[in-house]
Amino acid sequence: MTKKLTGGCLCGALRYECDGEPKEVTYCHCTDCQKTTGSAFCVGVAVDTDALKILSGSVKEYTKTADSGNPITRQFCPECGSPLFTRAAVLPHLVWVKAGSLDEPELVKPTHQTWTDYAVPWAYIDANLPGFAKGGPSPTEEEH
Numbered sequence: 555m556t557k558k559l560t561g562g563c564l565c566g567a568l569r570y571e572c573d574g575e576p577k578e579v580t581y582c583h584c585t586d587c588q589k590t591t592g593s594a595f596c597v598g599v600a601v602d603t604d605a606l607k608i609l610s611g612s613v614k615e616y617t618k619t620a621d622s623g624n625p626i627t628r629q630f631c632p633e634c635g636s637p638l639f640t641r642a643a644v645l646p647h648l649v650w651v652k653a654g655s656l657d658e659p660e661l662v663k664p665t666h667q668t669w670t671d672y673a674v675p676w677a678y679i680d681a682n683l684p685g686f687a688k689g690g691p692s693p694t695e696e697e698h
């Protein structure tokens with residue numbers, strides 16, 4: 555990867571950049587990741603703690619003991635609530651950046667998935683579902 559990873563939250567108050575290559579890019583299906591993302595799983599991009607530079611804004615954080623028994627701190631934008639970074643006390647040299655917060659998420663490539671026992675069946679998108687290139691029909695819209 556040659557391009558520097560940059561990203562930020564939904565409202566733009568927090569902006570960051572990362573130097574160097576990601577150590578791993580992980581789908582995590584654990585229930586904490588489901589709660590914190592409001593989705594089926596989280597995609598975390600592990601980078602060196604020293605490589606992550608906050609360019610603007612600040613984070614609010616929440617620490618919880620994970621299923622692994624270790625405290626995990628999740629950081630998010632206090633203005634818009636976007637989840638941004640996850641830090642594990644046992645691995646202080648790494649920080650996991652939420653892949654969806656990257657300006658160009660397509661620059662990273664997932665390497666593996668964890669806690670698959672907790673994966674919801676629809677975490678793996680059925681290729682037969684109807685797809686709409688931009689937007690989609692409104693659920694309240696009547697058929698004409």
Ligand SMILES: [Zn+2]
Binds near residue numbers: 563564633
């Ligand atoms: Zn924000």
Ligand SMILES: [Zn+2]
Binds near residue numbers: 582584585586596
């Ligand atoms: Zn997780």
